[in-house]
Amino acid sequence: MRILGRLLVVLLVMAAMLFAAAGTFDYWQAWLFLAAYAASSLAITFYLMRKDPALLERRKRGGPTAEKEATQKIIMSIASLAFIGLLIVPALDRRFAWSQMPSPMALAGHVIFLLGWxxxxxxxRENSFASATVELAPDQRVISTGPYALVRHPMYAGGLVMLLGIPIALGSWWGLLVIVAMIPALIWRLIDEERFLARNLPGYAEYQRRLRYRLIPMIW
Structure with a gap:
């Protein structure tokens, strides 16, 4: 149950950042976002606890300190700071009313966020090797079915959709600028990870040749 305790800590830290930066608890978008984050995180956690505890264990080891490659430590440090900005900027927007977003748009942001999840x-469900760090499991193989038949990095694609939904869910147009700043770090991580996999995972180079699209079908 330690994983549930960690999730609770994450939620409390996120709530503290949001409401401290907003300067108020009267921020319905933040309350709804925290509820959506908690519900989706719990749903996936309980699924993995029952169906794939090995993957859950791999997902627990994440963040800059868990990465083995120096480049990935740098990338994840940048991404972690950017994620904090993804919460702080919309909350400051709420506090100082930098932008006005209609309530239906904020609700649509929650839908986008949940679609990413x-x-x-x-x-x-498709890939039991989807570790939170760039590494190889002893028995790892190339996965090319399900979402991996569409793009080589469907988890990053889903993550990008989820991140895009956060500032909209929090009612901030200015928060979208943080997403723009995060995209280079995401692309850097993706390309560096592909180099690692092509060198170390048998069959991955062939998978790259077969499937051209990294992140967005028919585009890139």
């Missing part, structure tokens, strides 16, 4: 769930 759903895409990540389908990745987890």
């Amino acid at each position: 759903a895409a990540i769930f389908f990745v987890f």
Whole structure:
């Protein structure tokens, strides 16, 4: 049950950042976002506890300190800071009213956020090797079915959709600028991970040749 305790800590830290930056608890978008984050995280956690505890264990080891490659430590440090900004900027927007977003748009942001989580769930269901760090399991093999038949990195695609939904869900147009700043770090991680897999995972180079699209079908 330690994983549930960690999730609770994450939620409390996120709530503290949101409401401290907003300067108020009267921020319905933040309350709804925290509920959506908690519900989706719990749903995936309970699924993995029952169906794929090995993957859950791999997902627990994440963040800059868990990465083995120096480049990935740098990338994940940047991504972690950017994620904090993804919460702080919309909350400051709420506090100082930098932008006005209609309530239906904020609700649509929650739908986008949950769609991103759903895409990540389908990745987890298909790929038991979807570690939170760039590494290889002893028995790892190339996965080319399900969402991996569409793009080589469906988890990053789903993650990008999820991240895009956060500032909209929190009612902030300015928060979208943080997403723009995060995209180079995501692309850097993706390309560096592909180099690692092509060198170390048998069959991955062939998979790259077969499937051209990394992140967005028919585009890139």
